[in-house]
Amino acid sequence: QVQLVESGGGLVQAGGSLRLSCATSGRTFSRDTMGWFRQAPGKGREFVAAITWIGGTAYYADSVKGRFTITRDNTKSMMYLQMNSLKPEDTAVYSCAVHYAGSYYATTSYNYWGQGTQVTVSS
Numbered sequence: 001q002v003q004l005v006e007s008g009g010g011l012v013q014a015g016g017s018l019r020l021s022c023a024t025s026g027r028t029f030s031r032d033t034m035g036w037f038r039q040a041p042g043k044g045r046e047f048v049a050a051i052t053w054i055g056g057t058a059y060y061a062d063s064v065k066g067r068f069t070i071t072r073d074n075t076k077s078m079m080y081l082q083m084n085s086l087k088p089e090d091t092a093v094y095s096c097a098v099h100y101a102g103s104y105y106a107t108t109s110y111n112y113w114g115q116g117t118q119v120t121v122s123s
Helices: none
Strands: 003-007 010-013 018-025 034-039 045-051 058-060 068-073 078-083 092-099 110-113 117-122
Touching: 003 092, 018 034, 018 092, 018 117, 034 078, 045 068, 045 078, 045 092, 058 068
Parallel strands: 010 117
Antiparallel strands: 003 018, 018 078, 034 045, 034 092, 045 058, 068 078, 092 110, 092 117
């Protein structure tokens, strides 16, 4: 059974930092591109970042570029999202996902999803 489990969310003041983790199990994803998405209250799910398995090339949404860093450790079946200089508009449920086809930026390109972890940034 494939599982993705996020952790590391919480409440932080604006300007602060959080590190999200995504633990995978049930299958080896070391050859898959993986991504982070977020969904704020009343809004659709949006792309945050993705990382390829070859060379670890990273892709970011413009809104987080320069503040967030995505990494992965295939030996531990883990993916991370380091979030710095957090803003209130970063408040959302953050989910990790496994890419299977198509654009890295589209939710429809991912077929395995975690339940998400809440990130709340206070002003």
